[in-house]
Structures are given as C-alpha cells and as structure tokens.
Amino acid sequence: MVVMIKVIVAGFKGRMGKTTVQMVNENQDFELAAVYDPRATESNLNEINEYQALDVPVYSELQQIKSAGLDVWVDFTSPASVFANVKFALEQRISPVIGTTGLTDEQVGELQRLAKEKKVGGLIAPNFGISAVLLMQFAQQAAKYLPDVEIIEMHHNNKLDAPSGTALNTAKMIAKVRKEKVQGNPDEKETLPGARGADYQGMKIHSVRLPGYVAHEQVLFGGLGEALTIRQDSFDRISFMSGVAVAISKIKNYDELFVGLEHIL
Ligand SMILES: NC(=O)C1=CN([C@@H]2O[C@H](COP(=O)(O)OP(=O)(O)OC[C@H]3O[C@@H](n4cnc5c(N)ncnc54)[C@H](O)[C@@H]3O)[C@@H](O)[C@H]2O)C=CC1
C-alpha cells in the first residue's frame, strides 16, 4: 500500500499558497489534508468554486487545527506569522517546509533548537527555485576571488519584506567566505539617504519593487578592469514548486531543521 504524505498548506489564500495547493493536489504522493489562512471564511475547500471537487478542512485559527495525522506543514504566510506557525508545527511534530521570509537569526536558532529537541525534520528555504539556489552557490564561489560585491533584488510591488530573503541569504553565504571589507570610497556621502542601499557586512543590497516583476536577483562583482554579473529570474511561481515538492517528499527523513534547499537536494 502506498502511504501518501499528508500536507497542510498555511497561507493557502495567498499567491504562493494557491500555487502550492494546486501542486500538492496534483502530486500522487501527497494528500492535501488541510489548509489554513486567517482570511478564510469557509470551513471546507469545496465551498470555493475552483476547489469544488476537494473535501479538505479549512482552518482560520491556529488553535483550531486538528494536527493529528498531519505530516508536513508548508508555510507561505507572512513575516509576522511564520515564527508562531512553525513553533506550533514543531510542537505538534509536524515537519515544517517554510518558504516564508523574514525570520530573524534568533528566531531561526530557537526553531532549530526546538526541532532538535522534538527530533523533527524541517526546512527553511529562502528560495525554492533551483536557479536561485545555484545563483547563491555560484555567488559564494565567485566571492572568494572577487570580494567587491553588490546585490540587486527585484520583486513584485506587493512584497512585504526588504531585502528579500534570497538576497539576505546570498549575502550571508558570501560573508562565510569573504573577508569583511568596506566597499566604495571610505569618504562617500549619501546626498539622498538610502542611495547606497542596505549594508550587510560591507556588501550593499538594493531592493526594487515594481508591478510586472515576480522574483529576480543579480549579484554584481567588480575587479580590476573586469566585472562579473550572475542573474536569476523567476518569471512564474511555478518555478518554486519542484523545490517545494522535493522538500515535502524528503523532510520526514531528517531530525533537524535546515536552512537552504541545497541541504536536502
Ligand atoms: N521561499 C520561496 O521560494 C518563496 C518565498 N516566498 C515568501 O512566501 C511568503 C508569502 O508570499 P506570497 O504568497 O506572495 O504572499 P501573499 O500575501 O500573497 O500570501 C500570504 C497569505 O498568508 C496569509 N496569512 C497571513 N497570516 C497568516 C497566518 N498567521 N497563518 C496562515 N496564513 C496567514 C494571508 O492571509 C495571505 O493569504 C512571503 O514571505 C514571500 O517572501 C514567496 C515566493 C517564493
């Protein structure tokens, strides 16, 4: 008998949540066991036109969630809610697969301790797209030789957090191999505040928000008489789905909380 992985999708009314519901529903190894979103007014997905054929409980409050039997918690919610959600999931021994950005280093540390204590596998992936995972790895490699780097991330204009989780994670990965240094002219002055962007250990991060964009990142390196630009583009949210599916399939095999899809690929 094939045992399906029972998945709850948190944030199912949002852009990523909708795409995830469709992917989980179409994957023969997964069972869409529940969905959660405080914006929900329904009690079953079959009350929504596009999901008429599905019999799936809908929750609008964390404490209502009947967690027994759930295997994996996929979270695409908001920076303000992700910590409480993941804590709840770990306490119920549901493996979290987290795409939501905006967790602080302290929060990630606390969740990693809890996952270890509960012996529950989980993943926080700043980006589930393979092009973004590769971009971060290539950028880390390049920074060993070209330590002067700036990051430009470009997203749709509904995004809540800046810089993006991917840009911040790119900077963190680069910082592991790059000697901290001040870039640009040490005497430079911003005549318009913010002109030089955000600063992560001397690396500048610039956030663009425009309609029409989905999710894009460029990492620019400058050397003596040369430059390197690495770029990735997510033109459609489908780009994140194979990464989410891999994470759902594998995450129960672990007993710790990883940061970065590359750890389970
Ligand atoms: N890691 C990755 O590959 C990706 C990550 N993201 C991240 O996913 C998050 C969601 O992005 P979008 O879908 O574009 O946002 P969205 O705003 O379209 O959707 C968020 C949904 O979460 C719901 N929500 C708010 N509080 C909640 C709570 N406490 N519990 C459950 N649901 C709650 C909202 O009502 C909304 O329906 C963002 O942090 C974004 O940066 C987005 C794309 C890819």
Ligand SMILES: O=C(O)C1=N[C@H](C(=O)O)C[C@H](O)C1
């Ligand atoms: O909000 C988004 O859309 C995205 N968020 C993630 C991030 O902050 O890096 C991943 C991807 O860039 C899309």
